Amino acid sequence: MSRAARLLVALIFFSGAFCSLPRPASAQQKPKLKPLHIALANHSVTMTAIYVAKQLGIYENYGFDARVLVLEPRAAIAALLTEDLHFYTAIGSTGRAALRGVPVRVGLVALNRPDFML
Known part of the structure; x- marks a missing residue:
């Protein structure tokens, strides 16, 4: 195989390898985020x-x-009921609303003690 033929084969190989590289992250479309x-x-x-x-x-x-x-608790509970709000972090207000029959649930309590003392 002549030198020119080897160079041509190498050029084809490297151009194919270069074309198969992934696009830069900025050029890739980002998936649409859910609100x-x-x-x-x-x-x-x-x-x-x-x-x-x-x-x-x-x-x-x-x-x-x-x-x-x-949000103020009453507005937040109302927004939960209309599904305009996905999560509310005030467990006291949410728990009281659940005790009154409002269809809400407390899903997580992240503290093992109150964050205040008398």
Whole structure:
């Protein structure tokens, strides 16, 4: 095989290998994120995990466009019932609403003690 033929074979091989490389991440289409509305009763240190997860992009990694809102309890429960809100972090208000027959559930309590003392 002549030198020119070997160069041509090498050129074809490397051009094929180059074309098969994945596109850069900026050129790839990102999947559409599903909206996720999370309401807090107030800004407090106990809600730090929600803000940190948003800043680190954890919600986006799982396909959600998280929007963190601060809502008054009655408005939040009403938004849960109309499905405009997906999660509400105030377990006291949610638990009282459930005891009154409102179809809501407390799914997670992240503290093993109250975050206040007398």
